[in-house]
Amino acid sequence: MNSFANRLICWQKAYGRHDLPWQGESAYRIWLSEIMLQQTQVTTVIPYYLRFIKSFPDVVTLAAATEEQVLAHWSGLGYYARGRNLHKAAQLIAGKHGGEFPTDLEQILALPGIGRSTAAAIAALARHERYAILDGNVKRVLARYCGIDGWPGERRTEAKLWEVAEDLLPERDVAVYTQALMDMGATVCTRLRPRCANCPVQADCVALSTGRVEQLPAPRPRKLIPERTASFLLLKHGHEIMLEKRPPSGIWGGLWCAPQLDETDETSYLLRNDMEISRRVELEAFTHTFTHFKLHIRPVLLELAHKPIRAQQQGCIWLDVDEALGAAIPSPVRQLLLTLQASSRVS
Ligand code: SF4
Numbered sequence: 147m148n149s150f151a152n153r154l155i156c157w158q159k160a161y162g163r164h165d166l167p168w169q170g171e172s173a174y175r176i177w178l179s180e181i182m183l184q185q186t187q188v189t190t191v192i193p194y195y196l197r198f199i200k201s202f203p204d205v206v207t208l209a210a211a212t213e214e215q216v217l218a219h220w221s222g223l224g225y226y227a228r229g230r231n232l233h234k235a236a237q238l239i240a241g242k243h244g245g246e247f248p249t250d251l252e253q254i255l256a257l258p259g260i261g262r263s264t265a266a267a268i269a270a271l272a273r274h275e276r277y278a279i280l281d282g283n284v285k286r287v288l289a290r291y292c293g294i295d296g297w298p299g300e301r302r303t304e305a306k307l308w309e310v311a312e313d314l315l316p317e318r319d320v321a322v323y324t325q326a327l328m329d330m331g332a333t334v335c336t337r338l339r340p341r342c343a344n345c346p347v348q349a350d351c352v353a354l355s356t357g358r359v360e361q362l363p364a365p366r367p368r369k370l371i372p373e374r375t376a377s378f379l380l381l382k383h384g385h386e387i388m389l390e391k392r393p394p395s396g397i398w399g400g401l402w403c404a405p406q407l408d409e410t411d412e413t414s415y416l417l418r419n420d421m422e423i424s425r426r427v428e429l430e431a432f433t434h435t436f437t438h439f440k441l442h443i444r445p446v447l448l449e450l451a452h453k454p455i456r457a458q459q460q461g462c463i464w465l466d467v468d469e470a471l472g473a474a475i476p477s478p479v480r481q482l483l484l485t486l487q488a489s490s491r492v493s
Contacts, residue, residue: 149314149316150291150314150347151314151315151316151319151323152316153346153347154323154326154327154330154346154347155316155319155322155323155326156346157326157330157346158322158323158325158326158329159322161329161344162325162326162329163325163329163332163333166179166188166192167179167192167195167196168195169271169325171272172204172247172272173247173268173272173273174204174205174208174247175199176267176268176271176272177232177247177260177264177268178195178198178199178232179191179195180264180267180268181228181231181232181259181260181264182194182195182198182223182228184225184228184264184281185224185225185437186223186224186225188332190223191223194219194220194222194223197219198219201215201219202216202219204245205236205239205240205245205246205247206236206240206245208232208233208236209233209236209237209239209240209241209245210240211233213230213233213400214400214474216229216230216232216233217229217230217400217401217474218472218473218474220474221401221473221474221475221476221477221480222477222480224476224477226398226399226400226401226476227259227399228259230399230400231258231259232259234258234259235257235258235259235260238257238258239257247268247272249273251265251266251269251275251277254268254269262280263279263280263281263284264281265277266278266279266280267279267281267324270320270321270323270324271321271324271325274320274321275320276315276317276320277315277320278308278311278312278314278315279311279324279327279328280304280307280308280311281328281331282298282331283327283328283330283331283332283335284311284327284328284331285298285304285307285363286298286331286335286337286362286363287327287330287331287335288307288310288311288314289303289307289353289362289363289364290335290340290351290352290353290354290358290359290362290363291335291347291350291351291352291353292310292352293352293353293356293358293362294306294307294310294362294363295362295364296363296364297363297364297365297366297367298363298364299366303363303364330345330346340359342354342359371435371438371439371440372438372439372440373439373440373441373442374408374439374440374441374442375408375441375442375443375444376406376407376408376441376442376443376444377406377407377412377443377444377445377446378403378404378405378406378443378444378445378446378478378479378482379404379405379406379407379412379415379446379448380404380429380445380446380447380448380482380486381404381405381421381448381450382447382448382449382450383449383450383452383453383464385466385467386464386465386466386467387404387464387465387466387467387470387483387486388404388405388462388463388464389402389403389404389462389463389464389465389470389473389475389479390402390403390404390405390461390462391403391461391462391463397436398476400474401474401475401476402463402470402473402474402475402479403475403476403479404445404479404482412446416448419454420454421448421450421454422450422451422452423448423449423450423451424449424450424451425447425448425449426446426447426448426449427446427447428444428445428446428447429445429446429447429482429485430445431443431444431445432445432478432481434477434478441478443478445482447486467483467486467487468487470483471483471484471487
């Protein structure tokens with residue numbers, strides 16, 4: 147039988163994806179797409195990717211941008227550390243590598259936000275170098291095809307998967323093979339309802355022959371996700387909304403957010419900041435889920451009688467709602483501003 151790699155390569159040429167906007171592009175653009183694609187679907191990524199390269203067509207332009215500009219382009223895509231690391235890495239490339247994306251795998255790996263699989267994907271796709279990738283989709287394909295038990299996030303299982311990924315690597319056509327693995331994971335060997343009847347390696351897939359397609363890969367051992375509740379204060383004066391800059395690290399680091407009250411009581415916050423309220427409306431609560439916890443958000447619209455002194459202080463801005471929607475804001479804040487805009491509470 148033809149090797150796993152050969153079957154995948156033939157399949158990719160006939161049925162794989164050939165029109166993704168970063169395919170055949172520079173290492174910089176492939177890197178950008180790989181970072182955006184972490185935890186995010188292709189259809190979501192494409193418009194972000196196109197907007198991003200329009201503003202930052204190469205690594206030097208990205209390095210010269212401010213973090214604020216980069217995060218504004220990332221706004222809504224989530225996992226903002228990715229955007230911050232991308233910016234830091236671009237500055238390193240501009241400073242240490244003369245603006246040229248490094249060719250050496252060790253140098254690529256040394257850049258912030260780039261792990262083994264991402265570095266290998268850049269080397270394989272942009273430079274046709276022989277390196278194995280192992281992202282979430284590939285882990286699923288290989289765990290099923292080779293019948294590997296265990297949760298892929300566990301060190302021993304992951305090591306086994308890396309071993310298999312290296313063993314299956316072809317001598318030639320590495321770029322097509324890498325794309326084939328990605329395409330297989332995204333379109334055939336999907337998490338739910340994989341299309342085994344259309345799979346190029348169905349003939350010797352262990353999961354299929356042993357009836358374990360649904361069971362592999364083993365899920366993450368169940369752990370209760372902690373839950374927190376917070377109030378988001380939508381402080382409004384005239385047509386403007388007040389936003390606060392989050393600390394540089396942690397959740398939504400460096401983004402503009404509505405003031406968030408965890409334990410603090412609203413009245414003492416308003417008194418402390420010399421804020422007098424003319425109208426108070428509780429908006430519909432909703433939940434935002436992070437990978438490691440759930441945040442139940444209770445938004446409160448507070449119309450201020452006058453703009454407080456604190457408005458002039460560093461770390462706070464007052465913006466028109468339309469303008470705020472173009473700033474570096476996390477998606478729950480975007481969602482709230484869109485609701486406000488739609489309901490004409492802010493007009
Ligand atoms: Fe995945 Fe099914 Fe193909 Fe096996 S036969 S690799 S489970 S799509």
